[in-house]
Amino acid sequence: MTSLDLLNPGSTARLVSIGGDRAFRCRLMELGLLPGTLVRLVRRVDVGGVLEVEVRGCRLSVRHGEARHVAVEAGA
């Protein structure tokens, strides 16, 4: 198990759990990131300190620090 910010760009993983702040957790879940959902790390944009992920056919940006709280199972 690893966290979202450690995935290789282009790789897909299965979401295991979301930690961190309650508001953050709820918001991610309401956007459809639930245990079992497939997440793809599209790219890292280090200048902005953010990641782009794809979930349910939609692209989201998440900060590096926040993505650390998202546990995923790689190689799905």
Next chain:
Amino acid sequence: MTTPAASPTLATRRVAIAGNPNTGKTTLFNRLTGLSAKVGNYPGVTVESESGEVKLARSGVVTVVDVPGTYSLTARSAEEQIAIQAVCGLHPLERPDAVVLVVDATQLTRNLYLALQIIETDIPLVIALNMVDMLGELGQEIDAAALERELGVRVVPISAQHGEGLDALRVALDEVLASPDRARPGPRWIPSDPRLRADVDAVARELPAIWKLDNPRRRDALALWALLSLDENDELPDAPAKLRETVLARRRAAAADGREIEAEIIQGRYAWIDQRAPKFLRQRASVRESRTDRVDRLLLHPALGFAVFLVVMGLVFQSLFSWADPLIGLIETAVGAVKEQVVSALPPGFFNDLVAEGLIEGVGSVIVFLPQILLLFFFIGVMEDSGYMARVAFLMDRLMKSIGLHGRAFVPMMSGFACAVPAILATRTMERQRDRMLTMMVVPLMTCSARLPVYSLLIAALFPPDRIFGVLPVQGLLMVAMYVFSTLVALIVAAVLGRTLIKGKSVPLLLELPPYRLPHWPSVLAQMWRKTRVFLSEAGTVILACTVAMWLLLSFPRDAQIDERFDAQIAAVNSSLPAGEERDERIAALENERAGEALRSSYGGRLGHFIEPAVAPLGFDWKIGIGLLGAFAAREVFVSTMGVVYGIGEDVDEESVGLRQRIKQEAHADGRPIYTPLVGLALMVFFAIACQCMSTLAVVKRETRSWTWPTFLFVYTGALAWLLSFAVFQGGRLLGFG
């Protein structure tokens, strides 16, 4: 087609358009309402609301209102709460008769989450399945009839951009309004787990009666809303403390049991969606790399993306800074011409002056902002509509986060280099009230173009055109230094205010990166015009009133003695000299002197004397004090005010040799020069920081709907400007300069 008028006893019915951000709500709204749309504000928050009218065959004219885009009805702040208020008609908003939910067909499952929430509230609903034109490209297929069966509400496939399916949508809406009960199928997902059911019931008992809980479905929906929304540090002023306590107690008890209420609710709804998705959604084998991916590979590239970003921002900046210039010049010329016409058409006297110098100048000082505002809103519209704005926020997030702001604050901050007025209007693209306020409080610190003439005048008059080491021009370096200085001050102030007075939790950045699309030009232009109209009608009136007030202050009372004396002198010149250049020059000089004396004896001039003790520690005298007052109308007016104060005439600019000479010659009673380079520096520092711009204050007033914020802005920038100028002047003197 004849339309039976709605029964006159029935108030006009209201339909709310809701949906996730970027689903085409605005496009649909514009399509349905055409030009009837009006912009307003939701009560209590600075969130804009638009309303318009649509004519339906049976229901007649119906009012359509937009609901701010949201992924969910769950709220953590007053702004986010608008969605639930608008859909359920919670106090103080009116309850709509029906909701049109715009759903992005290309992201169906996520959009259906909001659909389930709205169905739970038991409000009559019709779904506009938008962007169906994109499905083929993405290899998706949606069976609208099957979706309709599962959801129990009408689903109308449309393409708002291409205007397809709109008639069917109108018919469906008409039917929903005629028989609303058929559009309230009851909740799809039901909290059936007995423990969760008990949580919902417990919370439902504490809901405030003002939320009209006559309907048990609605009560459940609001209880679920409270369970998701409330916590120790939500910013929801309307939620009763007792309700919050109950939610917190329930949450604690659940946690002790190893349950998480929020996860159960959210997962319950998504499980309902995901289980049924195969019935209405078919995804063909994965498609090749999309256009958006290819574009993003360039635009979000670590190096190239940044370069493109700089070019785009440079373009926006350049347009505000220099392309707007000829237009501004044109407006100024036109205003001048109208003024001349009026001056010659009306008999001389107070009324003439009031109309020409007060009213026409005042209108001029409002419309002079139009080129920059229109251009900035045009660029913002294009960036939003094409999807690039989200990328800008993405690229700038780290920088902006370090000063306690969001990536979206970047464009307004940068626009502040051109002019604070459009920049403050541009903060509307930020969702959080707190972020908007903080941005508005620091945007006026950016070096706007109106400060340039002042800097140019002072630098040219007081600093030598030397070069350091023979290459670096002192004057140019100073100009750059002023930009760097003001930007640093803005960043520091943002960081400090953001941690103290305008505190706010740093919110997680969860930005959607929408696919790139070609902007829809009619929408971009319509939005641009609508926002500009709000500026004209609301901020414009305040600016106009202030201009007239400034004029009164600087031209009254009129001293008849001065007039008589100069009239006599002019008459003497007239009779002693033959008509010709020399006589004209002498008369012009006398007129300028007269204007100078009139200004010095006006209320404004007396105020200059009055504030002299306050500005003397900064090295300024009362004449500079008058200039500072004049600059309140607009900073660049400082230059012409100084021209009048010194009796050189108001037709001076920063290039005027006469004015520069005069500034160098001004001396205290004991012969020491008033303007030393040190005083010049202190004055520039003062200009850099003080928000002495009534247009900016007027716009802040209009955007925040309160006098508190503009007052705060004026006071804090004034105090800071005074302190820093004081430090520069007195510090410089201690070090032996000046």
